[in-house]
Amino acid sequence: MASDFGKADVPTLFEESVEGRVGVSLFEEDENTDSLLENVVPQCFRRSLPLGLPELSELQVMRHFIRLSNRTLGVDTTFYPLGSCTMKYNPKVNELTAADERFLYTHPFQPQRTLQGILKICFELCQWLGELTGLRGVSLQPAAGAHGEFTALLIAKAYFRERGESQRTQVLVPDTAHGTNPASAARCGFVPVAIKSKNGKVDLDELQRHIGEKTACLMITNPNTLGLFEDAICEISHRVHEAGGLVYLDGANFNAMVGRVRPSDFGADLMHINLHKTFSVPHGSGGPGAGPICVREELAKYLPVPILSCRDGFYYLEYDRPHSVGRVRSFLGNIPNVVRAYTYIAQLGYEGLCEVSGFAVLHANYLLHLLSSSFDVPYGARCMHEFVIDGSRQKKFGVKALDIAKKLLDYGYHPPTTYFPLIVPEALMVEPTETENKETLESFANAMIEISNIAETHPEEITDAPRTTPVSRLDELSAARNPVVVWPNV
Ligand SMILES: Cc1ncc(COP(=O)(O)O)c(C=O)c1O
Known part of the structure; x- marks a missing residue:
């Protein structure tokens, strides 16, 4: 079947609407309908005006959304080396377990004895994360x-407040x-204070100049966003x-x-983990990620309520925690994502997780090596799981990092992150992830090298890219500043 990717004109659902057409029928209307409705939605809560929704059949709706999804690049369709985002393959077995009815149809207000299975999963995931981080x-x-x-x-704020160190x-x-x-x-x-880096890593002298009695925390990313391991981390901590x-x-x-x-072990007291990166939960995934x-034991009393506890093999939610910072979200968080991450870790086991980090670093280094003769590499020839190359060499021919990113769309790849971190002028931040194979890494490198070659000879072929997508260059600024989110006819 011919792909619809190149066509620009997918009509909106409102344009496809035909008056009187329905996709679902809830119940036949008869003389009982009014009293039935009265029980479900009392008159005082009913709309007085029609809702103005488009009227379509189920098949039309399905085709509409499948058509749109075909016009989007995603990890399940192409290589997606978006630096800092870890767009790796999310195993489908995670979806099977997350969709299991025994998890789907539970509610935290059920008697806790009827929730022991899901509470055990949450408890074990907490233990595993505690073990992997040491927190x-x-x-x-x-x-x-x-x-x-x-x-x-x-939590840090509550900790210092209790110690009488509000300065x-x-x-x-x-x-x-x-x-x-x-x-x-x-x-x-808090007041954020920027610490300048040196050669891509924390500058110890600069850090020392800013540390003092006003310091509450250092927020450090390791490996950092240049893909470098902060090897002075123990001294920094x-x-x-x-x-x-x-x-x-x-x-x-x-x-x-x-x-x-x-x-x-390198001094972290508190940290967050993105389950939607490291532990293969899809980004977004039916809601937030x-x-x-994870925090050191002496900070645990400040954790949000409820806390999950276990006594004599019985799992329960504990609310009576006077030092807690309170709730930051309902109950135990995003349960389908907990189940996905649990499934991923349970499947891989400890050795599998070590392979994850090993391949993440190996793949990034291989790709960096393939690209390093065509692009400037500002921060060293070795990296951790991601790296930043600089498009300044190509910019001399009028081709910016943004143009390179757009041109990659014509090759069917999702572009890397651009212009981040800010300390690299024409930054292209590439994170290949552990789930890609050697051929994919090499094909992507070939595309990048070809783009770099074209930049030198025919820059105009890149500065007006992409040419094969439904739309080419969008006015992203206006789209962000003046989004049109209402269909005009409603
Ligand atoms: C280094 C780093 N810190 C924090 C975040 C924020 O995570 P989230 O997008 O889940 O809020 C990201 C997200 O990309 C990140 O790369």
Whole structure:
């Protein structure tokens, strides 16, 4: 069947609508309908005007959305090396377990004795995350990495408040950090202080200049967003601890070291983990992701309620925690994602997880090696699970990192992350992940090298890319600033 990818004109559901057409029939209307409706939705809550929804058959709706999905690039259709996002393959067995009726149709308000299975899964996942990080206090509640950062910083705040150290108002954030780090710090009422890096890593002298009695936390990403392991991490943590501060590890890159390094061993006191990266939960996945936090035992009393506990083999939710920072999300978090991550870890086991981090690093290094003769490599020839190349060489011919990213769409690849981290001018941040094979890495490298060659001879073929997609260059700024989210006819 011919692909519909190249066509620009998928009509909206409103344009396809035909008056009176229905996709589902709830019940036949008769003289009882009104009293039936009255029981379900009393008159005072009913609309007085029609809803204005499009009217279509089920088949039309299905085709509409399948058509749209065919026009999107995703991990299940193509290589997706979006740096910092770990777009790896999510095994489908995770979906099977997450969709099991025994999990789907439970509710946290059921008697806890009827929830023992799912509570056991949550409890064991907490234990596994505690074991892998060395930080035994775990909450599954936060709904994303950034939400985990926010929650952990609330804990840091509660910790210092209880110690009578409210003068600790600053959070030190290296300039390689993800933008969510300073944002979370500010959101919790701290003042983020940028620490300049040197050769892509934390500059110890610069750090020392900023550490002091106002320091609440250092928020450090390791491996950092340049894909480099902060090898002075023990010394860095030592200096922060000596000054009375806490070390927060942004664990978004945990897939680079899972099974091999325990963050508590290099001084982390608190961290978040993106289940939707390291533990193969799809990004979004029917709602927000999942960003559990792990903290040292002495900080565990501040974790959000409810806490999951086990006594004599009985699992229960504990609400009576006077030191807790409160709730940050309902109950135990995003349960389908917990089940997906649990399935992934249970399938792989400890040795499998070590292979995950081993292959993540091997693949990134192989791809970096393949690209390094055609692109500038600002921070060393070796990397962890991702790397940043610089398109400055191509920019001399008028081709920017953005153009290279757009041209990759014509080759059928999702582009890498661009212009992040900010310290690399024409940054292209590539994370191949552990799930790709050698041929895919080589094909992608060939596409990148070809684009670089074309940049030198026919730059105009790249600056107006993509040419094969339904739409070419969009006005992204206007789309973000003035989104049109309402169908005009409604
Ligand atoms: C290094 C780093 N920290 C934090 C985050 C935030 O995680 P989330 O998108 O789940 O909020 C990301 C997300 O890409 C990240 O790469």
